[in-house]
Each structure stands twice: as C-alpha cells, then as structure tokens.
Amino acid sequence: MSRLEINRAGEMEVFARVVEAGNFSGAARALNMTPSAVSKLVARMEARLGARLLNRTTRQLRLTPEGDLFHERCRRILADMAEAEQEVAAGSTPRGPVRINSSVPLGMLHLLPLVPKLSALYPEIQLDITLTDMVVDLMQERADIAIRVGPLKGANLLARKLGEGRVVVVASPDYLARHGIPRTPDDLAHHNMMAFGFVRSVGPWPFRLPDGSRIEVPVRGNIRLGDGESMRHLALAGHGLARHGLFHVAADIAAGRLVPLLEDYSTGEVEVVHAVFQGGPVMPPRIRAVIDFLAREMRIG
Incomplete structure (x- = not known):
C-alpha cells in the first residue's frame, strides 16, 4: 500500500483514542466504529511500522516503550493539525x-x-x-x-x-x-x-x-x-x-x-x-x- 493510500491522520486519531480509552471498545464507541475494526487498524499500523505499540491482555491494554513514544508524537501532530485548521478557519473571518x-x-x-x-x-x-x-x-x-x-x-x-x-x-x-x-x-x-x-x-x-x-x-x-x-x-x-x-x-x-x-x-x-x-x-x-x-x-x- 502506497503512502498516499494511508490515512495517517485517521490512524493516529484512532490510536490516540485507544490509548485514552484503555481498550478497543471504548475507542470504537467514541469513533462510531466496531471494536474489531479498531483492533485490525492498530494491528495494521504495527505491521507497517514493524513495532509493537500495545501489549494486550484480556482486561487492559498497555503501551510498549515504542507505543509510548509513538503516542506522544501522535498527540503533538494531531494538536498541530487542529491548530492549523483553526488558524485557516479564523483566516476566513475578515481581518x-x-x-x-x-x-x-x-x-x-x-x-x-x-x-x-x-x-x-x-x-x-x-x-x-x-x-x-x-x-x-x-x-x-x-x-x-x-x-x-x-x-x-x-x-x-x-x-x-x-x-x-x-x-x-x-x-x-x-x-x-x-x-x-x-x-x-x-x-x-x-x-x-x-x-x-x-x-x-x-x-x-x-x-x-x-x-x-x-x-x-x-x-x-x-x-x-x-x-x-x-x-x-x-x-x-x-x-x-x-x-x-x-x-x-x-x-x-x-x-x-x-x-x-x-x-x-x-x-x-x-x-x-x-x-x-x-x-x-x-x-x-x-x-x-x-x-x-x-x-x-x-x-x-
């Protein structure tokens, strides 16, 4: 799959929601997705990155060191994107x-x-x-x-x-x-x-x-x-x-x-x-x- 075919921002948002919720089900409800779809998306990310991001147990998810680093970068990137959109939207106001x-x-x-x-x-x-x-x-x-x-x-x-x-x-x-x-x-x-x-x-x-x-x-x-x-x-x-x-x-x-x-x-x-x-x-x-x-x-x- 080419980079152009990957919705990186969407993947990052899903991953960040999973970390915030602590499980796939909570993230799925917030994103209006199924838990299975969320789990498969995170698995595809890990396969593409060649690194495990989450340690899964029957009761909870825990970030790996690589996942912790990636999560911090995702938060920064998503915040920057939100700020950029706000600035552009504000630019539509005559000033x-x-x-x-x-x-x-x-x-x-x-x-x-x-x-x-x-x-x-x-x-x-x-x-x-x-x-x-x-x-x-x-x-x-x-x-x-x-x-x-x-x-x-x-x-x-x-x-x-x-x-x-x-x-x-x-x-x-x-x-x-x-x-x-x-x-x-x-x-x-x-x-x-x-x-x-x-x-x-x-x-x-x-x-x-x-x-x-x-x-x-x-x-x-x-x-x-x-x-x-x-x-x-x-x-x-x-x-x-x-x-x-x-x-x-x-x-x-x-x-x-x-x-x-x-x-x-x-x-x-x-x-x-x-x-x-x-x-x-x-x-x-x-x-x-x-x-x-x-x-x-x-x-x-």
Whole structure:
C-alpha cells in the first residue's frame, strides 16, 4: 500500500483514542466504529511500522516503550493539525489591513462617511485610506482597492460597479449674478471655465445641439486643478463654471448652492464609479468584505 493510500491522520486519531480509552471498545464507541475494526487498524499500523505499540491482555491494554513514544508524537501532530485548521478557519473571518485609494470627491463625500459603519461591522480590518485624483497603479502604490471614475484600464484588474451619475455643468448663484447665465454653449466663451490639470481630463466640454449634432467647446479659464473637490469649492466660492459628476454636486444643487447649466444641451454622458482590484484565484476575505460592503452601502447616482 502506497503512502498516499494511508490515512495517517485517521490512524493516529484512532490510536490516540485507544490509548485514552484503555481498550478497543471504548475507542470504537467514541469513533462510531466496531471494536474489531479498531483492533485490525492498530494491528495494521504495527505491521507497517514493524513495532509493537500495545501489549494486550484480556482486561487492559498497555503501551510498549515504542507505543509510548509513538503516542506522544501522535498527540503533538494531531494538536498541530487542529491548530492549523483553526488558524485557516479564523483566516476566513475578515481581518488584517486593507489599503484603499480613492478619488478625492468620492472619498470625501461617499467613502469616509461609511468608515464608522465599516469599522463597526469588521473591527479586525485595519483601513489605510489615501485620497488622490491622480490615476494610480495598484501594484506600485500597494493598494488593495482603488475607487475610480471613468473607463477601466488594465487587463489584470477586476472591477465592481458602485454606481453612476451623469455629468453636469454648474456655477454658484453669486457667479451667475455677476457674469450672467449662459443660455447656449456659445455663451461659454464669455465665462471662466475651470479645468482639471491631469492628462486624462484635459479636453473640451461636449454638448448636443437641438438638431442632434454634437459640438465641443474648448475650456477657457484661468485655473487648472488637480482634484474635483478643490474645483467644487472654487465653484461654491463663485470663481467660475465647473463640470462635475452629479453624484459630486447633487447635495449642493439640492441646497441651491450650485445651479445646473445648459441642461437642454446635455449629451447624457454618464460617469461610472468602480471599485477596482487585482485579480487572482482566491481573494482574501478582508478585501472581499470591503468590496461587498462598498457595493452595498455606497449611494451613487
């Protein structure tokens, strides 16, 4: 019989039960086996090992010196196996560090408010959160999850949709009182249009005309910004026009702090928010738990 065909752990457990019970019958009852099966299994072990483990009498079993040594080793091995199983089972409970990289607006408005609830639900997860609107490499930044807006890039990455929202042009009532309300895309030539400074967002603002044709208006303004939250604050302060995802400025619009503009010329463009993470055969429970939580709790769009 090959070693692969021998259930060594099972044999050790049977032998240990026999020693604990002091007889085959007691071990058989504990293991739901017959005394004959237990006796034959111990005999096979002795034959394979080439050593007598037990001295048998009509009333009791006694360990031989070899059996005593083997029994001690069996106890250690079985204890180690039980401990290993407990550690692996405990590993299925979400615990450990989770590094999250989020854009500034999504982090400020949608991620950080959820942290207390997430921490209460998974107290053994340690969150490491970085907010930046720059596109990051998950491997280089050692991030487990990146929360990002826009098209996905990276064949080795997986993504979970968290929500979506259309894009709107907004300005504060104060700015509009001083500079007038743009009624058509052509009117933007007379307004301060704020732009983002990172490469992926540098470009004209698209609009759709009543006849269905599409036009693009170059961004003309005196400031470029590196994150959406800074642009939102300048828009609130009356510095100029901003173009945001609705999920970023919906509360400001509802409160009258910002006014949506040129809605009749909207292209209907939608920005999709994803939780992006690296693929692999097995995802650590801590990362899966956070992704599932974000997909369930984030209210975007």
